[in-house]
Amino acid sequence: MAMKIAMVSPYDFAWPGGVNSHVVQLSAELRSRGHDIFVIAPHSPSKSPAVVDQHDRQFIPMGRSVPLSAGGSTARVTFDWWLYPKVRALMGREGFDIVHLHEPLAPLLPLMVLQHSRSVNVGTFHAYSDRRHLYRMCRRAVARWQKRLHGRIAVSPAARAFVSPHFPGYSYQVIPNGIDFERFASAEPLRDLKDGKINILFVGRKDERKGLRYLLQAFSTLRRTRDNTRLIIVGPGEPDRECATLLSVINAEYPDSVSVTGAVSDEDLPRYYASADVFCSPATGGESFGVVLVEAMAAGVPVVASDIDGYRDVVFHEGNGLLVGPRDPTAIVNAVARVLDNPDLSVRLTSAGRDAAARFRWEQVASRVEDYYQQCIEEAERSGAAR
Incomplete structure (x- = not known):
């Protein structure tokens, strides 16, 4: 069954990075299977797009980014609060079957999307760190958004071990990154x-x-x-x-x-x-x-x-x-x-x-993601948790 899917990244798509590369390649594989994929992410217009054509109708830029340093690395995320009505209108207008949020608890775009999504929400947790204070510090603040996820993917046992102790009671499907x-x-x-x-x-x-x-x-x-x-x-x-x-x-x-x-x-x-x-x-x-x-x-x-x-x-x-x-x-x-x-x-x-x-071929990884989408949709329909 063909699905309309929103892929949401918190990271600026004008800058290369592992999560954005994952989003682009998974999106391409799912498109080849007949799904309608929209990518939603920050994009700094001063940078040439590194991983996606900003004029592609299926790329929806959402805000500019600022650098945020943590764990020996620098992430570029948006803190543009003025995006709130734009995200609300987008979620109300498009009627996605699946909203797939990568790093769903990262600031600020994924949280806005979760706030307004009436679709089946799936989160992929990519991160791992030896320092666990970040989730400890923000656990209470983001717990209500964690509850809005219908499904949770971790890219590895390490990623699952990083997030799961801070949000007990949820199961995480381990589906790895893929390569061509x-x-x-x-x-x-x-x-x-x-x-x-x-x-x-x-x-x-x-x-x-x-x-x-x-x-x-x-x-x-x-x-x-x-x-x-x-x-x-x-x-x-x-x-x-x-x-x-x-x-x-x-x-x-x-x-x-x-x-x-x-x-x-x-x-x-x-x-x-x-x-x-x-x-x-x-x-x-x-x-x-x-x-x-x-x-x-x-x-x-x-x-x-x-x-x-x-x-x-x-x-x-x-x-x-x-x-x-x-x-x-x-x-x-x-x-x-x-x-x-x-x-x-x-x-x-x-x-x-x-x-x-x-x-780790994308064909195999995407098949597992597709199956998990369908599982989440069926569980949400049985419980009346979406739409």
């Missing part, structure tokens, strides 16, 4: 990067919690004995002061050994993975899932990652990747060296990684 498996599995390497050097790849924002400084420290050690090794850093943002200092020192001692590309296009990203000999994600915490790990495995790249919640739901140590202690450059050095020096290990991790990544 074939796009990564079939990618060709970039010609400029297949020049005989050994490529270590990092993909992600340069936020503190992504742990780039520890990879730079590890690479500095590796480079002393491996003069054909190159570090490739892909992702938006500028390095913090410590990372910038480390980069200056490395480039002075080993010129052209580190390539910092900034953000790359969706078309080029799989090719960077395909150009890598090992992928490293040294995040320090706050990761609910680890899409970059799945992308790397789909591309056939052995993975070295931090042994943290969220990542452990994707990578199994010595099975489809190697896990190392967070904030430990020496452990990164040893794990990367093991992969580079042991072809049999590299092949085994690559094969197991590809098999694991295949489970």
Whole structure:
């Protein structure tokens, strides 16, 4: 049955990020199945749209954003209270079958939508943090909006464990993030990067919690004995002061050994993975899932990652990747060296990684989301809780 679905993100769609990427890709897969999808999110007009065409009639911009720092990362959300009547009119006019809110308790847009929605409301909880004070501080304030959800999805066991203690009595369906498996599995390497050097790849924002400084420290050690090794850093943002200092020192001692590309296009990203000999994600915490790990495995790249919640739901140590202690450059050095020096290990991790990544195809993930929508609709109709 075709449904009219609103996808709501609290995060500015003019800025790249994991939640917005999830929304775009899930929306595309559901559209391919005949559903009518509308994306509702803040959008800063001063930025060129990073993930969606702002003139698409099925993208509904709602307010401008301001940066909000928390957990070693920066989110851009809207606090425009004047949106209240606009959201109320939209919810009254469109008659959505499903309103799917991503981070449904985040300020401010999802809360406005929940206030006025008369549809079946499904929330996806993406976040995870080692610091649980945020939900503790706002639990009473947002509890009434939590009650307006008819269904709750967590993208991983870690995300479920983060939210569920603060709102007991609710069940959460674990449905993971997805990837376009074939796009990564079939990618060709970039010609400029297949020049005989050994490529270590990092993909992600340069936020503190992504742990780039520890990879730079590890690479500095590796480079002393491996003069054909190159570090490739892909992702938006500028390095913090410590990372910038480390980069200056490395480039002075080993010129052209580190390539910092900034953000790359969706078309080029799989090719960077395909150009890598090992992928490293040294995040320090706050990761609910680890899409970059799945992308790397789909591309056939052995993975070295931090042994943290969220990542452990994707990578199994010595099975489809190697896990190392967070904030430990020496452990990164040893794990990367093991992969580079042991072809049999590299092949085994690559094969197991590809098999694991295949489970996260968007086709499979979207089917589970569709089934859950239908379950929520049927339960709401039986209880008379919607419409």
